Amino acid sequence: xxDSMKQLQEKLIEVEIEGESLxxxxxxxxxxxxxxxGNREALTALRRRAKTTKTSIPTPFESIMRxxxxxxxxxxxxxxxxxHDSKEETWVMFPxxxxxxxxxxxxxHTILEKDQTLLNYEANKLQSIVKEKSLWISDQGVLAxxxxxxVLRSMVTxxxxxxxxxxx
Numbered sequence: 001x002x003d004s005m006k007q008l009q010e011k012l013i014e015v016e017i018e019g020e021s022l023x024x025x026x027x028x029x030x031x032x033x034x035x036x037x038g039n040r041e042a043l044t045a046l047r048r049r050a051k052t053t054k055t056s057i058p059t060p061f062e063s064i065m066r067x068x069x070x071x072x073x074x075x076x077x078x079x080x081x082x083x084h085d086s087k088e089e090t091w092v093m094f095p096x097x098x099x100x101x102x103x104x105x106x107x108x109h110t111i112l113e114k115d116q117t118l119l120n121y122e123a124n125k126l127q128s129i130v131k132e133k134s135l136w137i138s139d140q141g142v143l144a145x146x147x148x149x150x151v152l153r154s155m156v157t158x159x160x161x162x163x164x165x166x167x168x
Contacts, residue, residue: 015140022133029126035095036119039112046109050084081106 078086086106093100095115103111 011140015137018133018137022130022137025126025129025133029123029130032119032123032126036116036123038095039116039119043109043112043116046090046105046112049090050082050105052082052084078106081109 084105086104088105089102090105090108091100091102092108092111
């Protein structure tokens with residue numbers, strides 16, 4: 001084999017490996033989204049049971065300012081539990097297992113909220129990996145016939161940060 005054929009073969013192998021890792025990251029992203037949706041549904045069910053929403057429970061500062069004379073200075077109020085009995089037992093099935101546990105209400109939603117935070121972080125990480133791999137593959141010219149590298153680069157470099165309006 002001459003050198004140009006070896007270089008072509010190495011380049012194709014490199015692109016194939018990156019393509020496989022892109023497909024794997026996309027599949028993991030789909031699985032992660034499935035878990036996040038299930039977690040979100042469980043948190044919503046717990047909030048309904050406690051008859052609260054994300055914004056229905058006042059912050060400790062708001063509760064202090066409503067009646068400073070009659071209340072203690074600091075009273076922590078769980079935004080999910082609200083006035084619901086936080087020690088009430090709740091059945092929970094742990095993800096990835098067939099194990100059910102009867103744990104306190106407050107512990108159940110705290111576990112779910114921590115899992116949701118972790119899943120959101122993992123989703124953002126996987127999305128950035130998918131963007132990187134797609135951009136790299138596009139720069140290699142593999143997607144040139146379907147999406148031009150310039151268009152793909154402009155889509156990948158988009159950010160989710162809102163623009164701050166300047167009043168001056």
